[in-house]
Structures are given as C-alpha cells and as structure tokens.
Amino acid sequence: MKETLEKIKLQSIKDLESVQSRKELEELRIKYLGKKGELTQVLRGMGGLSPEERPVIGQLANEIRDYINEKIEETSYCLKRKELEIRLNSEFIDVTMPSKRKDLGNKHPLTKVQDEINQIFIGMGFTIVEGPEIEKSYYNFDALNHSKYHPARDMQDTFYFTEEILLRTQTSPMQVRTMERQKPPIRVLVPGKVYRRDEIDATHSPMFHQIEGLVVDKGITMANLKGTLDVFAKRLYGEDTKTRFRPHHFPFTEPSAEMDCTCSACMGAGCRVCKNEGWIEILGSGMVHPNVLRNCGIDPEKYSGFAFGMGLDRIALLKYEVDDLRLFFENDKRFLAQF
C-alpha cells in the first residue's frame, strides 16, 4: 500500500508538470483528490490494514494529499499568472493615440479676470453692486461734479437716447446711486459695461468694461486709498508688485491720483509691454470730491471717502498679453478656449 501511495505521488508530480490549462488541472484534481480519485480509493482501502499499519499509512496518505493539494494550488497560481500575462500582452494599446476629449467649456476671459478682482475686494469687505447701463445724465455727469460744458458730455463722445438719458460712460454713476441709497459706512465694488463713442480698433471699443470702487466712512484718508489699492495690485499681479501713485485730475475726486504698477512682464526693468517705462497705468482714483458727497446728502465735514475706477478689458489685455482688444468681442472658439 505504501508503494501504491508513493507511486501516486510520483505520478501526480509528473502529471502536474505537464499540465497546460486550468481545465486540465481541474481534471487532475479530480483524478487524485476527487471522490473517486486515486488517493481517495487508497484511503478507502485502509480498512484492511492492521492497527499498527493504519496510522503509519494514514499519515503518509495525508501527507501525500497535502502535498498534491499544495502542488495543485501552486500550479493553479502559475497558470493564472500565465493566462493573465497572455491577456495583458494581447491588450496593448498605443497610448500616444489621440484622446476622446470633449470641449472643456470656459468662462469668458473678461469674466475670469472680473471674478478674480471681485474676490480680492470681497476679501477687503467690499460688496458687489451693479447698476443700469441706460442711465440719466444727472448720475453720469451732473452729480459727479462735471460742469455743464464738460467735453465728455459731447455727442461726439457719449451715446444719447434723449438729452437726459444716455449710455453710461463710466461705472461712476453707481457711486451716486449707492450713496443716495445707503448711509456710510460704504464699501462697494461696481463692475459693468460702459460705453464711449470710439470706433473699434485694437485698443478702443465703443463698449467696454469698468470696475468702480467706492469707500465712504468717518476718517478715511489718502493713506487708506493707497493701502487698499496697493493690496489689490499685489493680489492681482503678485506680491513683488510695486505701485506708484501720480497726481492726476478727475472731476469727482480731489485730490486725484493715477496708479501705476510695476510692469508684470519685465518686473519694472522696461520692455515692449510697458513701452520701456517699467510702469503700467492701471487705474484712476482719488478722494471723493466734497461736492459729490454733498450732492448725495452726505456731510463732507463728517465723512470722507475714496473712489477708484479701472478698465477691465485693459487689465485683461495686459494680464494675458493680448495685443488686440477686438479678440475679446469676436468670440472665436480658438481664442476663448485658451484661458
């Protein structure tokens, strides 16, 4: 019996070595370990053995069964590996083939820059407000301290619907509307479309976008104007950005200043973008003119404030180094997809 067992073992080793598939392996498992398998047959015949022989043969038979079991597991694992390898090899793809992309979609570059600027000012406690584009000339000019004969009022420069109604030429009328509606403290940012009677070319457009800011409170100073706009410039163009405030003139602020930033293309060294000046004009600003406060029913002896305005389109042009304003309004998908 012992010989039979040894023979089974040898035979199983031989069989397992030549097995090619998992199906053959399963057949072998049945052949040796199945209910009618060879080893099972041997164990059934153990009844005829002597009590001394029985444990010895039993142990041997168990050992052999475990051995075969282990071998089958091992072989099975190898076969699986082999099959997987074959499959993986057959599934080669050329990963350099073109993808199945869909258009990504995008907000307009002007919207993107607008969002960025909004966030900067919201962080400094500004509320975003918006106003009408078809506006009274009172709000656009008179209340903003423009004299009755200010050249900007010309039909040549401003679009009119009637003598008293026009397309706003600036977002500044919302300064007045805000101050009429709300008492200080005021901190608002006003983005929106504005219109001037310019023919379309690479740097002009009859419709463009401005962002206006207004702060009114007790004790607001020119130092606050500088501080706030300096933070804005650093957030927009990077912490290394420096600002420069130059005296200027606007009818509705006094003192007035224009703010330049160090050119982000050359960091102030001078280049084509900044026309070798190292500085780029970004916005106009100033302390709210006492006449404007008075026009809105705010006492300039008690309150002071500052206002600023910038051209979104210009800022976007500079940011993305776009050399023709018209591209923003032509809406070519190949342009829109770049931002």
Added chain:
Amino acid sequence: MLVPVKWLKDYVDIKFDPKGFADAMTMSGSKVEGIEELGKEIDNVLVGKILKTEKHPNADKLIVAQCDVGNEVIQIVTGATNIKEGDYIPIAKHGSSLPGGVKIKKGKLRGIESNGMMCSAQELALNLEGLPEDMLDGIYILDGKYPLGADIKDVLGLNDAVVEFEITNNRPDCLSIIGIAREAAATFGVVLKYPKADFKENNENIKDYIDIRVENSELCPRYMARMIKNIVIKDSPAWMQERLIKAGVRPINNIVDITNFVMLELGQPMHAFDYRDLEGKKIIVRNAKPGEKILTLDETERKLDESMLVIADGEKPTGIAGVMGGYGSEIKDDTTAIIFESANFNPVNIRLTSKKLGLRTEASSRYEKGIDPELAEKALNRACSLVEQLGAGEVVGGSIDIYPTPVKPRKLSLNIKKVNDFIGVRDITGEMAMKYLTSLEFGAEMAEEGLEVTVPTFRNDVEGEADLIEEIARLYGYEKIPAKLMDTTFTQGGKDNRQKIRDLAKANMAAQGLYEVVTYTFVSPAVYNKISLKAENPLRNAIKILNPLGEDQSIMRTTLIPNMLEVISRNYNMKIAEGKFFELSKVYLADELTVEKLAEERETLAIGMYGNVDFFDLKGVVENLMDELHVDKYRILPSNNDSMHPGRTAELLLNNRRVGFLGEVHPEVLDKYDIPARVYIAEFNFEEILLQCNMNIKYKILPKYPSVARDIAIVVAEEITAGQLEETIRNKGGRLVEDVKLFDIYRGSQIKEGYKSMAYSIVYRSDEKTLSEEDITRVHNKIVNSLINQLGAELRQ
C-alpha cells in the same frame, strides 16, 4: 504740450537729467509722456569748410574734397553734387557716430583715402520740412559761417531735449512754457524767472489810430490792443525759430513768430491785424449777424450765426473771435503797421462756436479751456518787448484795454489739521503748506488754525479746501504718504443672491462644455428681419441711440439670438467643426424711455450650438442647468417661434410661465447668417429663472430597499408624445415609480402606418419596504390600463 528744455531753462535754473526730470515732474503732477533727446546719438560731428574739390581720378561721379575742420584739414571722398568750395558743412570725422547707431570710419574709395563723411540732413536726423530740394538729396549746407571744428550739436541746436507733457483739462495754465516752468520751480525748489516784458513806447497814442469797441462783454471779458508801426517783415532770429520748431510750430516771419512765441511761452493766444486792412480804422467785437459769412484764413467760407462772436472792422468781420482770422487780414511781406490783439473770450462760447463750425485751432482749443483775463496784459507787453528786442518795429504809445469787470483772486481758508487728517499723515506743518503754496504763486498768510490763501487768477481750478489739499499733497509727495489699510468700521463684503446664482449658471454652462461669449449690446435694426421676426413681434420695439456710430450699431438689443448667430456664423466660417456657446447678459426693453422710468435691463441667457449635436443635446444642457439651479417645476413642451424650425422647437415653462424657448434654428434664418449647418439655440429670461431657484438645499435619504425594473412596449399613434406617455406613467404610478426610461422607439414592419412602438423601462421602489411581486403588478397594471384607455396604446407582445 511740447517743451524744449533749453527754452524751459530760460525761466528756471535746473539741471536736466532726462529720467530724473521726468520722474520728478510726473510725481508732482505734470505727467511726462516722453522725452526726445535731440542729437543724443550724434558724436564727434564738427563744422567744416570745403577748401578745395577735385574730380576723383578713378570715378566719374565722385569728388575728392579737402576740408578744414579747425585743427586739421582732412580729405573726404563724396558723391554729393550740391557742394562747392567755401561751403560750411557738418563733417563726421573718423570714429564719429550718427543717429541709428551708424559709426563712421576712414577708408579708401576707389583707391583714394577718405577720412570722414559730409552729412546730409537725414543722416543727422534733422527736420526735413522746408529744406531746399538739393539739400534733401545732398549734403546739409550750413546757413552761415560758423567756427570751424565747432560741435555741430551746438550749431544746430541739437544739444537739447523736447519733453512732451500730458496736461489734464483742469490745468490750462500748464499749456505754456512758463506754466511748466512754474511747476518745475515748485518741484525742484528753484526760483521762477519771468521773461523781460518792458519796452519803449513812442510819443503817439494808439487811440489816434484806432477805435475799439466791445459790444458783448459777457463773451469777451477783456480786449487789449497795442499798435506797432514802422515794421520790417523779415525772418525771426535763429533762437526764436529754433524754439518754435522744437515746440511744433512752423516759423513764418518776425511778427507772426512773436505772436506764436508768446502764445507758447505764456499761454495767451494773440492775433496781429494788418492796420491797412482795418476798414474805418475800427475794431468791433460783436455777435455775428444772422446769415453773415466770412472767408477764414484756411480759404473756407464759414456761415456764422448770432451766437458766434466776431472781430469786425468798420465794414465786415475780419475774424472769428478766438478761433481763426479772416482771409486777407494776415500779415504780408509789405505790412508796415499792425494792431496786436490780446483778448479774453468766454470758453463755453468758443467751444460751441468751434464745434458748430467744425473748426478747432490752437487758439480755440486754448480759449475753450479757460484763460486767465489777467494774462492778456502780460502777453501784450511781452510781445511788444520782443518787437523791440528783434528790432521789428516801433511800439505806438498807449494801449487799449476794455476790461469792465476785472477778476478778483479767490480767497480760501485752510485748516492744517484737516490737511493732515485727510491725507493720512501728521507731519505737514503750516510752514510747509505755506512753502508749497507760495512756490506755486499762491498767496498765503498764517491764520489761527491754518492759512488764509489767495488763489492766483490763473488757477481757476482751485475752488475749495480739497483743491488746496491736492496742491499740498502733490508737492509733499504722494510717494511719501504711507499705505495703510482701513481701520475704520468693519464691513461685511460679498455678493448678493443674483450674483451668486449668475456665477453658478456660468460655471455650469462652462462645465457642460460651453464657451461664454461677450457681444455688443447695440445691434442693427436689420437683425429682426434676419431672424425672421414677424412685423408685429414686440421684440422689434427697440430703444434707439440718437447718435450711433453707424446704422449697424443703432439700437439696443431686445434679444441675444442675433448676436449668438453671429458668433456661430463667425466660428463656422473659420472652419471650426463644432462649438457650444452661451451668453448671460442684458436685453434692453422700454415702451417709452423717460427719466422717471428708465429701461428694463433684463438679464437673459442665450445658448447656441452646432456641429455633432442635435436638439436633445441642447435639451440636456438646459435640464442640467435647471438641476444645478434647483429649479424643480419646469416643463419643456412643443412650441413655435418666428426664427425656429416649426417641428423642432420647444418652450421652457416654469410654474406654467413661459420663460423662453429652445430648438433648431429655421433654415431660412441660417441662410441669412451664412451657416449651411444645423444650429440649436435657446434663449431664456434669466430674471424668471432667478425667481424659481431654490438654493435652500436639503438632503434626501438614500434608498434603503431594492428597486425592481419592469419593461413595457406599447404601440401608440404618432401624435402621442413621449412627454404624454411619461406623464401618464408617473401620474398613475405615483410615489412608487422612481424612474421612467424610454429605451427604444420602433417604426416599420409589424407596426402599422401612423403608429410607433415605444419601449420603456419603469423602475419601482418604495422608501418604506421591499416591494412584493403583487405590489408591483398592481401598480404596473394600473399604468398599462391607463395607457390603453387614455392614450389608445396597445401592448406589444
């Protein structure tokens, strides 16, 4: 405003370093736009004299010249034909440089040594205007005898720079060299020297020569005149011509040049009348008569009206006051006596006149910004002084000055604490403020809490304390003001609901692969025909711009569809195979535009797509957007629209209100936009969508019990819509129906003509228990029965 630096230095003693000067002036409020450094690139070019010329032995067209350059005689070979022995010319010696980075080196030309180059005007980058023909092509021949070997830059005035300033319209006083000099003096802390303005008068009296009357003092607050006789008209001296040319004015003759010089120097436009031409020896400043005409200096006949002011003699207008003189009254070569006019005119009237006539001149553009009436006298005296200095004539005794209401300087008080508080500093003292203001020629006296300030009459822009603070702040230096964040009241910033939902909608559109577009809000009235709107369509009622740039941009849009079709047409015709776009912007609506009721500016969403898409792609985009904005009760039902395909258009209903449409564009409309492809567009009133957004989002429990799907195939008549079938299934199924999916439509064999087979998968689920076979069958049968009974469906086996 062009300011030649040498001229500026006549009045202020400053060291000129271009960058330092530009920065300092810009920071004190006079913005430098640019500096042209004349002759910057010219080096080692000297005055030489041609001693001898000979033909080149080996070349017909070349000349060998011996030139004296002071300390040596050098030989130069040249091809120039306009030179002769004795000419004084600019010579670039060996090792010299010329504009454009040109270096001159000695060499041999056809075997003969040439040790330098004679220069043309172009090579020296000189102004070519007015140059004689032979000098344009040939060598620049100097107009006189200059010291040999002298630096050509000194001789030609090229050791100079011209600074261009941007002058804001509140500072007309800076439209003059003296105005800029005043700013420079205050900026650099130096003294301003006024030019000489004294002169001798003869013992006659101007009043014996001319009678002057001002009929409208409101339009002419001041009129001054002096007479010059025994005039010899000739060229003005080189120093004056040089200054005029650099400032951008062409020299004419001594008298005209004096008027221009004074205008540039002091800012007062002047006029010189030829005394012979003044009929009746009279000057009358009056309004034009109705229908009166004048031929102006530019030989154009101008029709005047009564609002315009003219300068007339005894007979006729000889000029339009402050705008332009009349033809024929100008200074001629044989003029011997003139009347100098130095007058002040009402700025608004000049502006209106110049606008009505479409005639803007150097004089009118200065007058319309407002000129100090006090300047008239200073300018007139300066002009007479120059006449004397140039030996141009003899000043007749006395002047005429019609100035009924002299201007009074404005007085303002200034509180020093307020100055500091307003600027946000602490260190500005009364003395400092006084120093700044007086350097700008303000009068200032110490008072209790600050200063009593007298504003000079040429600073009409300074009206109140805030203006004074600006003057102080800019001389203190904006750069010295600290940058401080606001430490006053805390305010809570942010966006309102509308802005947030708009952001969300835009983000959603982009996430669905759409590109946002921005288009012009004014359009052509022709767009309504292009999109086939019927004559009675209320969208045609657009607001018109009075003064549009052109008919094509003359109305405010009432719909975004034409803009969207333009965008698609543009992209399609750029051979871009597909594209999806959206615009969230305004349309402008008003039956009648009044100050009391301005237009309704309605936010509107337009979607447009073409390429590999169909109606259902568009519908999907819309449904996703509705989900994003949590608009629950929306329905999309068949509809029609003037611009759209009659069988492929739907409307969007929110709470049973129609808020817009979606569908395929009518092929006739597409034809007009030159798009030979199918285009899908939608347009919604975003204001209505805003009302239905429910951003108060609450979590729904995820299902606990299993779902069961049952498929059903039915045959129905063509006119029964999928919408009706789904509605019936959901109505009858109630809360147990979780989802209804149409998975197949079949028409053809086995299905009779005019009918279609529709296959649905209905998903049943309860949130209370696991549904049993009987539960499901009960509902399912109910659904099947009503499909059969209500919609005439037949079950397909």
